[in-house]
Amino acid sequence: MTNFYKKNIAIFVMFTLFIPNLVWGAEVDLNNYNYIISDAEALNYQSMDKKDIQEFLDSKGGYIANKSYMGNNPSPEQLALDPNKEYPKTRTTAEIIYNAAQEAKINPQFLITMLQKEMSLITDKAPTENQQKYAMGYDCPDRSGCAFKTSGFANQVRATAQQFAWDLGKDEETGKYRIYGYSWSPGKTSCADDYNSFLPCTSDGIEVTPENRITAAMYRYTPHVVGNMNFKRIWNKYGFGGEIDDEENDLPVAEPGFFPEGALLKSKGSQAGTIYLITGGEKRAFADMTSLLSRFDPDKVLLVDSAELDKYDNGYIIAYANYSVLESPDGDRYLIDGLTKRLIVSDEIFRQLGFNPDEIEKVSQSELDAYVTGDSLDASASPFAxxxxxxxxxxxxxxxxxxxxxxxxxxxxxxxxxxxxxxxxxxxxxxxxxxxTPIKLVDGTLIKVETDARVYVISNGQRRLIPDGNTFGKLGYSWAGIYAVPSKIMNLHQLGEPILSRE
Structure with a gap:
């Protein structure tokens, strides 16, 4: 496989994945792209102490709540002793957030919201190493890989806090706020979701005029509308901002059971658990590994919460290997081809297919009913790909x-x-x-264009957008499983409906 298609986690881990004009799980004033939170809220670094942070993390039940990380994250006391000295040490997540907030004079609630917005780390019970390694998406520009020097949970949190402190602060020589020196600055209209921020916007771009310093700084950090509206949504959901009113949410919301057609699912924490295929709005269990391996790549099996599996009705069990020959009670013989049964019309066709009578399995009519009737095999053309x-x-x-x-x-x-x-x-x-028709990518393949942050999953031959990092994690996908492909492959697949889910 050429380097062009190499799975590159460094490009993707920073993203809460984006698409213009699609705001998922909306709550408070998500139509105002020009305002996210107030400057005063962003700078309220005394909003939580270490105990408050730990209790909040515990209440959300994420993996990082009781995790510790190595890094140079000095406490206020250490900074008071010698601000130029490094203090590498293993610290708890709560300590890292608190220390970074106090050093940068940035609201710890802001850092918590960023961790959830970028990598869903506040609620994710089983994050990948790379989710933690690039926790804030810091120094991970859209069109290149993440910088190794700023990798690591502790480094990411501290560096992000310091960047926003810099952007929101004043230049010591001029006395002017630094944010006014950037293309994203208060009162200046720029282009979000575009190749660059400069006017005029392309057809993909959205004009945004930040109303304050923190909004401008956040678009400088994440130049995408959905990412920043997602921050606002999480901020309010966590009680850091205005009231939540779900009754006013008139945006599309995923129905129960939102996994794409063709997904292979298994319950988390179950070593020998049943594997299911999602098809036709049902979950169909594989009777054994042979019935799975003869049809699908086991590496595409996704580990999901059992509650998600429970949202699907049970369909027919997939009980026989692909290309099995089954005989009905009436003596008719069928070739199993995927999830279809194809009548073998004569003994001569049976022989041409290369089978012998010992390979025939006699089954009940109900077992045959598990397979949709496909085209009969009545010619010499081979059904084997x-x-x-x-x-x-x-x-x-x-x-x-x-x-x-x-x-x-x-x-x-x-x-x-x-x-x-x-x-x-x-x-x-x-x-x-x-x-x-041309062959399309197999269901479950994750793709993106090299120069675009948006990630799609192939389902029924269509490409369906995964609009945010929370949905990506809930679907059970791996950041390392994303392929960067050329436009000709992307355009081979018709754009389907985005996959929507509530957090």
Whole structure:
């Protein structure tokens, strides 16, 4: 696989993923992009002491509540002794937040909200190492990787606090607030969700005119509307701001059971638990690993809360391996092809397929009913998929049932068919086949364009936006599982509905 497609966690870990004009889980005044919180709120560094912070973290039940991290995060007492000395030490999350807030004179509630907005760390019970390593998304610009020198939970929290302290503070020589020296500054209109902040905005951009210093500083840190409106939503939800009124939320909200079609799910904390396929709004259990492995990549199984699985009705059990031959009580024989059953119309076709009678499994009608009826097998064209490559131009096709499906990029071969061998054939051999639709990425593949922060999951051949980091975590995905792809692969998949969920 080329370096272009390399999974690059450094690019992605900073993001609460964004799309213009989509605000999920809205509460308080999320239509005003120009104002997030007040300057006074951002600078209220005495809003919580260490005990208050610890109690708040405990109340949210996240993994980091009782976690400790190594870093240079001096306490107020240590800074008073020698502000230039380094004090590397393992400290609790609450200590790190408190010390950073006191040093930078930034509200600890602000830092808590940032941790949730960027990586869902306040509530995530099982965050990845990279979520913690790049906890604040600090020094992780949209179009390049995160800086190693500022990685680490403790470093991220302190560096973020210091950046906002710098932006909100005054220049010692001029006496002017530093934020006015940037493209994002109070009273100045700039472009969010765009290639850069300068006017005029492109069709992707949104004009924003920050009303105060902290709003400008936050757009400088995260130049995306949804990310900053998400901050406002969390801030108010946690009681750090205005009242919450869910009755006024008229934005789309995900229905129970929001996992995309084709998702493979397993309950967290269950080593030998049942694995399910989400299809048709139901969860279908795999009877054994053979029935799973013959159809899907086990690495795509997502670990999710059991409560999410309980939202789905149980469908038919998937009880037989792909390409099994099942015989009905009436003596009809069927080839299992994915989740369909295909009638083998004659003994001759049965022989042409390469089967022998010992491979037939006799089943009940109810077991056959678990599979949708597909096209009958009544010709010599093979139902078994193969990869063929035109020797004259190296174009690759998936060939099945007498039809050829173009594969537009080697990346799709690598992801969809990593173990399948490619057969070289002549152009004439391919010309004898009927041309069908191009092959798309397999369900569950996470993709983004190199220069765009937005991440999509493939579901039913469509790309569906994952609009925020909380939803990404709730879906059970891994940051390391995201592929950066060229536009031709992205555009091969029609844009579907975004995946929406409440926190």
């Amino acid at each position: 193969e990869l063929w490559q035109d020797m004259s131009n190296e174009a690759i096709y998936l060939v099945k049932d007498g039809q050829k499906h173009r594969i537009v990029d080697q990346f799709i071969v690598d992801v969809n068919f990593p173990a399948m061998k490619i057969k070289d054939v002549t152009t004439k051999t391919l010309d004898d086949l009927k041309t069908s």
